[in-house]
Amino acid sequence: MDEKDKKESSESPSNKKIDRRDFLQGLAGVPVLGALAVAAWKQEAYRRAIRSQRAAGSAAPEKEDDLHVALLGVGAQGDVLLNSMLKIPGLRFQAVCDIWSNYNLKRAGNLLRKYGHEVNTYEDYRAMLDREKGLDAVVIATPDFWHAEHTIACLQAGLNVYCEKEMSNTLEDARRMALAAGESGKLLQIGHQRRSNPRYIFSHDVLLKELKLLGRMVTAYGQWNRSAAPDLGWPKRYEIPLATLRKYGYESMHQFCNWRWYKNLGGGPIVDLGSHQIDIFSWFLGVNPKSVMASGGTDYYDKSTHEWYDTVMAIYEYETAEGTVRAHYKTQTTNGSLGYFEQFMGDEGTLVISESANVGSVYREKTKAPMWDRWVRKGYLSEPKLMEMTSEVDMGDALDVRETISPDEHKLTLQFYDAYHKPHLENFFNAVRGREKLNCPAELGYESAVAVLKVNKAVEAKRTLFFDPQEFLV
Amino acid sequence: MKDARLSNWQWISLVVLRMLIGWHFLYEGVAKLLKGNWSAYGFLMESKWIFADLFQWMAQNSTVLSVVNTLNMWGLVLIGLGLILGIFTRIAAGAGVVLILLYYVCNPPFVGLFYSIPTEGSYLFVNKNIVELAALLVLMAIPSEQFAGMDRILYKFLKES
Numbered sequence: 001m002d003e004k005d006k007k008e009s010s011e012s013p014s015n016k017k018i019d020r021r022d023f024l025q026g027l028a029g030v031p032v033l034g035a036l037a038v039a040a041w042k043q044e045a046y047r048r049a050i051r052s053q054r055a056a057g058s059a060a061p062e063k064e065d066d067l068h069v070a071l072l073g074v075g076a077q078g079d080v081l082l083n084s085m086l087k088i089p090g091l092r093f094q095a096v097c098d099i100w101s102n103y104n105l106k107r108a109g110n111l112l113r114k115y116g117h118e119v120n121t122y123e124d125y126r127a128m129l130d131r132e133k134g135l136d137a138v139v140i141a142t143p144d145f146w147h148a149e150h151t152i153a154c155l156q157a158g159l160n161v162y163c164e165k166e167m168s169n170t171l172e173d174a175r176r177m178a179l180a181a182g183e184s185g186k187l188l189q190i191g192h193q194r195r196s197n198p199r200y201i202f203s204h205d206v207l208l209k210e211l212k213l214l215g216r217m218v219t220a221y222g223q224w225n226r227s228a229a230p231d232l233g234w235p236k237r238y239e240i241p242l243a244t245l246r247k248y249g250y251e252s253m254h255q256f257c258n259w260r261w262y263k264n265l266g267g268g269p270i271v272d273l274g275s276h277q278i279d280i281f282s283w284f285l286g287v288n289p290k291s292v293m294a295s296g297g298t299d300y301y302d303k304s305t306h307e308w309y310d311t312v313m314a315i316y317e318y319e320t321a322e323g324t325v326r327a328h329y330k331t332q333t334t335n336g337s338l339g340y341f342e343q344f345m346g347d348e349g350t351l352v353i354s355e356s357a358n359v360g361s362v363y364r365e366k367t368k369a370p371m372w373d374r375w376v377r378k379g380y381l382s383e384p385k386l387m388e389m390t391s392e393v394d395m396g397d398a399l400d401v402r403e404t405i406s407p408d409e410h411k412l413t414l415q416f417y418d419a420y421h422k423p424h425l426e427n428f429f430n431a432v433r434g435r436e437k438l439n440c441p442a443e444l445g446y447e448s449a450v451a452v453l454k455v456n457k458a459v460e461a462k463r464t465l466f467f468d469p470q471e472f473l474v
Numbered sequence: 475m476k477d478a479r480l481s482n483w484q485w486i487s488l489v490v491l492r493m494l495i496g497w498h499f500l501y502e503g504v505a506k507l508l509k510g511n512w513s514a515y516g517f518l519m520e521s522k523w524i525f526a527d528l529f530q531w532m533a534q535n536s537t538v539l540s541v542v543n544t545l546n547m548w549g550l551v552l553i554g555l556g557l558i559l560g561i562f563t564r565i566a567a568g569a570g571v572v573l574i575l576l577y578y579v580c581n582p583p584f585v586g587l588f589y590s591i592p593t594e595g596s597y598l599f600v601n602k603n604i605v606e607l608a609a610l611l612v613l614m615a616i617p618s619e620q621f622a623g624m625d626r627i628l629y630k631f632l633k634e635s
């Protein structure tokens with residue numbers, strides 16, 4: 001920079017000495033930095049406030065008619081139920097029990113305390129029932145083979161029980177549960193939560209029963225496809241001592257975490273997943289099945305740690321008032337494509353429904369069904385998405401004229417985006433308050449267990465097994 | 475600075491540009507630090523184009539990922555401070571260019587590439603990242619820090635001593 005430049009441009013730092021101007025302009029960034037600091041500080045304070053508001057004190061102050069609730073088993077599903085229940089007003093959590101005392105039990109207890117519920121925690125459910133007075137209800141989400149013992153003890157202690165499906169891994173135990181409910185005069189709801197899902201209720205009550213949209217139903221199909229997954233693991237720090245595991249019927253941490261795959265503890269995917277959907281078959285068809293045949297096996301995973309079948313296909317026959325319906329159910333755990341749904345087909349239409357909130361459509365069978373405009377106008381169904389050739393795809397000569405044009409798709413207009421288990425829990429608590437009837441009482445849970453547990457038997461027997469109508473009665 | 479005979483108005487507008495970009499960098503960094511569990515994982519896994527394998531490898535290797543996360547957060551903070559205060563400004567602007575270039579080639583808005591993380595606008599080749607990058611090039615080309623910024627003091631101080 002030569003002398004001349006320096007003189008002309010007094011704004012540039014050309015003068016030899018550091019002067020006042022240099023200082024002022026040199027530090028111009030400081031106030032900007034200060035402003036950012038203040039703004040960021042305020043922003044962070046807001047964020048914290050919102051977060052702590054969400055976390056703490058959401059529990060409304062105790063009211064006279066609050067229901068006092070205990071949780072028994074707070075693993076993966078217990079956690080889901082707990083989070084759903086936190087959204088239901090009028091519940092006061094009083095106790096939590098789980099044998100994984102330094103892990104799941106601790107986590108659930110801390111969560112509830114954060115929400116303002118002063119809960120006591122227990123490893124042994126008997127200690128809980130002994131010490132906790134004034135409980136109205138218990139929500140049980142322990143592994144299937146514990147359901148009977150836990151449910152019966154709680155019923156006998158005078159509690160109303162919400163017990164996760166599968167009701168039990170054996171029919172004898174499921175029967176004992178239903179009998180215990182009857183004897184105690186308390187309520188027993190089984191966790192087939194689709195029974196309370198508004199979209200399912202609408203499909204059954206309105207579309208199938210009232211409008212008879214499908215015409216004469218002839219076939220049904222259901223599937224649950226799951227991606228291959230490694231066995232469940234556990235943080236080594238929180239391992240349960242072997243002696244404790246043995247006390248509760250587990251041979252190892254691996255078995256404790258992956259109980260579903262073991263005979264005598266769970267029922268494998270067909271019971272875990274299929275039970276939800278086979279329950280829908282019986283519900284929507286209005287009858288229990290007449291027979292079942294099935295094929296299944298552990299085809300993919302290690303047989304020693306996956307005693308139950310990773311792949312099962314079952315075919316049921318139902319004798320409905322209108323005639324025979326055949327239903328195919330498939331579950332596999334090696335590929336998750338196309339997910340899970342149930343489908344019912346009659347000569348006038350097809351219903352595809354799933355717990356998954358964005359799957360729910362009916363397809364009009366054009367050759368026979370009357371127009372559905374009325375139901376569209378009434379708001380039951382969306383405008384049809386036309387499946388006829390669209391201009392986008394020019395099929396030209398490729399289209400075989402003998403091919404029937406696929407039916408129009410109508411979406412169900414009823415949406416349900418809340419937690420999937422919340423309505424079923426609400427139904428239970430409203431029933432405890434005497435305001436509603438249970439959507440899945442013990443007898444229904446039992447019927448469902450009879451239908452589902454026979455699949456595993458049919459796989460072993462390698463032939464069609466028949467149901468005696470008496471079998472479905474407790 | 476031979477030809478840098480700029481008017482006050484021209485200098486000021488450059489300084490404002492520098493401080494805005496600095497603010498953006500600094501707060502991006504600070505917000506990630508405050509969040510506590512921020513990770514570039516999702517961004518890297520979304521990577522498309524020819525470097526996708528590299529970026530996804532970074533995301534999947536937990537040691538590499540934590541280094542990337544730390545570098546990114548603190549890089550943003552330091553670049554932001556440099557630009558706002560006008561200290562080591564050219565280095566900061568240069569580092570900013572490199573960082574933005576990395577973001578750009580990780581998920582470039584090229585014809586035929588679609589991302590599942592929705593963007594807040596519609597971009598083809600040019601997105602806001604690349605505009606910011608170009609602005610940083612301007613700041614590297616014209617030393618606004620010699621008008622307003624701590625480098626002005628530094629510069630004189632070094633000259634004096």
Ligand SMILES: NC(=O)c1ccc[n+]([C@@H]2O[C@H](COP(=O)([O-])OP(=O)(O)OC[C@H]3O[C@@H](n4cnc5c(N)ncnc54)[C@H](O)[C@@H]3O)[C@@H](O)[C@H]2O)c1
Pocket residue numbers: 072073074075076077078097098099100104123125141142143144146164165166191192193248256257272
């Ligand atoms: N309705 C649904 O959609 C749905 C979904 C998943 C699971 N489930 C059902 O929920 C139940 C639990 O399944 P999960 O996936 O949460 O299993 P999980 O293994 O994750 O959790 C089981 C929990 O029970 C605890 N536990 C085990 N034995 C116990 C005992 N004797 N006393 C007290 N606690 C004990 C374990 O420590 C663990 O925390 C099963 O019956 C399962 O079929 C239902």
